[in-house]
Amino acid sequence: MLDIPDPKQDHGHCPLCGSRLNPLHLALPVGGPYFHCDRCDLISTGKEGHLSPSEEQTRYLEHDNSPDNVGYVSMFEDFLEKAVLPFSCGGRALEFGCGPGPVLAGLLEKHGFITDLYDPYFFPDESRLNPSYDLVTSTEVFEHLSQPAEVLTRLCRMIREDGILAVMTHLHPGRDAFTSWWYHRDPTHITFYSAATLNWICSQWPLDLLYSDDFKMATFRKTDSRADDRTLPV
Secondary structure, three states: OOOOOOOOOOOOEOOOOOOEOEEEOOOOOOOOOEEEOOOOOOEEEOHHHOOOHHHHHHHHHOOOOOOOOHHHHHHHHHHHHHHHOOOOOOEEEEEEOOOOOOHHHHHHHHOOEEEEEEEOOOEOOHHHHOOOEEEEEEEOOHHHOOOHHHHHHHHHHHEEEEEEEEEEOOOOOOOOOOOOOOHHHOOOOOEEOOHHHHHHHHHHOOEEEEEEOOOOEEEEEEOOHHHHHOOOOO
């Protein structure tokens, strides 16, 4: 769970908007319990469905996230082409939640970005969370967050005015189709967003949604640096 910080969550309330959660009564062989928020359309897993930090880290190390994985590199090249390069042309970048093999950072540097790394398990240098960035990327991370509101607030304070937040996380297909959806089968995936959730985020944080493929990519622009000096949603 890639959170900053990671306090205990009350699963009676949405971790994104704070509204009361409604249980999803799903006949699933593994995972859950799952809860839906009517206000922001987030679906989240109850605390009892979360792995321990050591279990989560072990799971991440099972992934083949290396430059030798052609499919993995191709995924990032597609992400850059669609969600990053049309909106940001260089500067200082942070790969937030980069994992053990920061492949995306290498691709960003080839396009002229000076790139910092942060991951609570593999690159846990919190000094990287303080600078002001032109671009923050967060790929296959938001589904792991137990406290997405706190992370969004922290990320917004790290991004310069007119800077870019580029995210990759699969959008959920709705309550009725959630049972047959494959993405929740990974036990480290605990928080799921929809197109409606992305729009709700823009209504609460100083972000404009510049691009979404309505599948797994979204690009936001930070709209107002003055938001850094006021209380943002938590």
